[in-house]
Structure formats: C-alpha cells, structure tokens
Amino acid sequence: MLLPRFDFHDPASVQEALDLKKTYRENARILAGGTDLLVHLKKDLVSVEHLISVTKIDELLKIEEKGGDITIGACVTMASLAASGLIGEKLPALKQGAQSLGNHLIRNKATIGGNACNASPAGDTLCALLIYDAAVILQNSEGAREVPVSDFFVGPGKSCINDDELLTGFRIAVPPAGSGADYIQLGKRKSSEINVVNVASYIEIDPANQNILNARIALGSVAPTPIRGAKAEQVLAGKTADDTVFFEAAEAARRDDCKPIDDFRGTAGYRQAMIGVLTRRTLAAALAQAQGK
C-alpha cells in the first residue's frame, strides 16, 4: 500500500508546530505515533498535504507531578505510560489502559495524545482519562485552553480540537487517599485487537463509614464516543459502598447509560450485558484498592 504524497515537517518546539498549523490549517495533520494515521492514509480514508510530526518535541514527552497534579505530554507512548512508576502508583487504571492497547510493537509508537485525537469509542486510555476527570490541554499560537475530557469527544473520530490547535497534554488531579480505580476491556483476543466493550470505574470512600464521596464510571464501545455512566454515578452518590449498591449502579449503566450497536465485533445485546458485568467488577476492584486491600 502506498502512502499519498505529502510534505513532511519536523518541528522542534510547540511554537514551531503551532506556526505550521496556523499556516496550513485544514490541509495539515499532526503525526504522533502514526499507528492510526498512517494506516488511515494508506487506506485513503483521510487526505493530507502536510504532515507535522510532533514526536521530537521534548515538552510533549514528559510525565510530571507538580502541585497536586500529574501532567502527561501528548506524545508519551503507551509503553512509557505502562512503564511509569508514577502512573502505576497514582493512576493505575490509566496504566491498565496503556498496557491493553494493541500489542508491544504498537505500544512502542502509539501515544496518549493520538489515542485521544483519534477519538475512537473503543480507545483504551480514554475510559481512564474520563474517570480521572482529566483536562485536555489545547494550545494555539495565542495561548492555551483546557477542556474537560468529558467534553472533548464529539463523535466517532471527532473531537472539539480546532484547526489551529495542538493537543499538548493532559492534566489530572492526583486522586486522594481512600480512592481506587480499575479498568477492564473485553476483546476477541488478548492482544492486537479492538475492544468489543470496555469499562473503567473510580471510587473515593470515607474510611470511617465506607460512604461513597465520589464515583465516576466510563463506558467504552457502547456509544458514538467513550461516555460517562451518568445514571450509574447518580445511583452511587452518597451511598455506602457495598455489593448491593454496585449491582444497582451496574443495572443503571446497562439499562440507561449505554447505547450500543451491533457490528462485526459483537452484538448490542452482548455489549449491553457486559456493561453490567464490567461495571460491577471494576467498582468492586476499585473499592478493594480504596480500602488498601
């Protein structure tokens, strides 16, 4: 398969990349890991005149903890995320997501910024970004803005990023003590596959009485974008964490929150049933973690 002809740009700084974006706008595309974009270009699904590679910009490659926040550069690869001690300790569901994506070859190239911009409903790191309530950092030549990740996705393959903007990274508040999170994805195989259904849950409890202080649930592959399980979260609000309330939340996620479709990977009915199962399982695992078990 041949790639179409394009001009290649290799800026060394965010400013340089933004200048190129401003010049070429909709005729340019950002190239990060390339594990989706180069495939789409080969299959003629997208067209491009200018490719702007951003993987050599140092500030996009950093994972940092500062002032209660963890910032993750857009070009951090899945392999680096999975290997990061900081991510493993403080954002374990994100580590699980990074580890489940594709296979070891893909994980060495695929980036978290690319996973978000590709905006697949099945994206492996996206449920984790949703439950950790990440802010997406978007820059243009005038400055930066932050968008909650729950507002970032607008449709399959579509995000709210503007033509002149570059996604430079994510900012996530470090989860407090007494919190836990878990991610489970189901596919046809253990690697090199696209999720049939995937769920992440986050829970924060009061250790004195096990009351739920905060709970967030994210559902993948069951709507045009990865979504928050709003009805399920409502069920959990203010309740005491136990199997009964997790079952009720799982029912709400299955019945009210997800809107799956049939496709060649799986049926809507299977996906809907699994949303219930995985919501319950991820909540139970998140609670065990929150309790330090």
Add this chain to the structure above:
Amino acid sequence: MKKIISVTINNEIYEIAVEPNQTLADLLRYDLGLTGTKKGCDTGDCGACTVILDGDVVNSCLVLAIQTDGSVVDTIEGLATEEGLHPIQEAFVEKGAIQCGYCSPGMIMSAKNLLDKNTNPTEQEIREGISGNLCRCTGYQKIIEAIDSQKS
C-alpha cells in the same frame, strides 16, 4: 521533496535521499535491498516487518523513513556474523520454529529485543513479547520453545 537522512542500519551508516511518504519498511526492502524484513499486512497488524528502532521493536511499515534521521535500526540481516547464525536463529532452526518462514524475521527481532531487555523471561513474558507477531502456520509453541531455550 526528497530529503537526505543519515541512519545507522546494522552498524553501517547510510546517507540516503528519501521521499516523505516512504516507509522504513520500503526503504529497507526497495532502496537498500534488505529484503529479510518482510511486508505482510502493511497496516501494523502482522509484525512481519518488525525491526528494532533505537532499542525498541516497531512495525517498520508504520514508521516513515524520514523520521529515522539520526536513528539506529537493527534488522534481521544484522544478526548473523561470519561465524554463522545468531544463537536465536540457531534455536529457531533447531526447535523447528520455522515453517513457511515468513514471520521468522519479525518473530526473531521481537525475540532478540525481549531477550536484550529481559535475559530470563517467563513463558508469559515470551508470549507477550511476540504478541505483535502473527504466524499463519500457527507454530507458536515451537517458537516459544526456541525463545525459551535462549534464556540465561
């Protein structure tokens, strides 16, 4: 427009003009004649084009040649020496880990990268280490045995 890049392939420095839309796999195979690196799917699914780029295995069909300016690439041709095959290659022969042979170069590069980073992998780690390489003859068990025999 072509650009001249400098890339170290199997310990040899190449200064070569590449098109922006040329993949590393195509550069290796068509410009440099290093046809040991195979192309199966050309979309990052099969792993036949696996090479080691700056110490990590990648699908060379999903890397632009122009992006490898200043990089170090190791391909299957770099493994054997005048003394003979690389021990991992020998192990593949001895254990019958080669059937049609098409996946072997990629499989061996993944195995080499795994063993470079982890000299004593468990069976699970070996399975994960070749999880991006498909063998259509489905001879996985013997491939795993071959890699396992190279633990130290």
